[in-house]
Amino acid sequence: MTIRFYLDKPNATCKTAIYLFIRAKKKTYKFNTGRSITPKFWDCKKQEVKSGHPSKAKLNQFLTNLKTDVFNAKEELVQKGATTLEEIKNTVAAIVAGKDLQETKVGFLEAYQLFLNAYKVSRSEATVKKYKTILSHLNKYSEQSNSDLSFNMMDIDFQERFVAYLIQTPKLTNNTIARHIKFLKTFLVWATERGYNSKADFKKFRQKEEKVDIITLTYEELITLHKLDLSTKPKLERVRDVFCFGCFTGQRFSDIAALQPEHIKENKWHLHSQKTKDIITVPLNEFALEILIKYTIHGQKLPSVSNQKTNKYLKELGELVGINEPITHVRYQGVKKIQCTLPKYKFIGTHTARRTFCTLSLEKGMQPEIAMKISGHKDYRTFQKYINLTSKVVDTSMQTVWCRN
Incomplete structure (x- = not known):
């Protein structure tokens, strides 16, 4: 045989x-082993998984054990004198089915912990924290619903119940829930690829993200903040400089915090993005260079302030320079509309800098593909979320383009 x-x-x-x-x-008889692989990772001659596959050792061990068990079963049948094709076929089918059940005993929570361990190596701390938050919600949902978490329960009915729980208990907004469902699907894809999950219903999970208004600074607000004399308030000055550097370069707070003097060559910032791992070359305009030189001339790098403290000080700065236009912020919690009107400075945070860069760059005539290349955006739909073109800018553009020569 x-x-x-x-x-x-x-x-x-x-x-x-x-x-x-x-x-x-x-x-010849063939049996589905219950395992799958991308052909580029398969060695046809050796009949095993190639190096480079994340589960090479585990999958190869499974195949080796399966082959050994089938061979031993066949030898045992021969010794018993039962060697008909039907007996061989039934025995092998039982072995394959048994192996599949044995190998998939890794439970939902155990698999999720393996997932977190894997992501700690290749993802940022902030990303791993998001997945831990989802796990916390799942555990609390499990307690409240008196049900054990399992891969078998991951179907459309589960999604509807889980979403209802997120709305009613932790009272999350629809967009936050949509992101949680998206991240949950990422885990389930990971678990499926490694053979922990065989239920495919999760692919039908859908949770619409609602469009929300984004907050950006106008050019006048940005320049006023940039020029503000803060010599008597050194903490605020350092936060202001880092924030404005983000407004003038379009980069993430985490990447700015990691900026070292040796990353600057010929007035360009050669950046290895912490989030995407991409290499981005950021041309530094005169505003960004002015801030950079202010610190590097003394052999220092840009100040490092925690995200939480930065967000607090930014609101203080916004109030100080009079960024107090009333802004109405609307969110939804299920069908419930949550609306609040506050001064604009209340909504300013570290991410406002990146959004401000994208918006002002387009307002000043930069082509979208160039702005995306600088900011590191690959997808235009994602890039659009960072743009806040005012009706005044749209009207002016219309009149400028469609004017009589």
């Missing part, structure tokens, strides 16, 4: 099933 492994679709570009083939008495 010959035992070999073959891929269902060896020329596919996506995952395809791994089949166990048995040749006995001039007849």
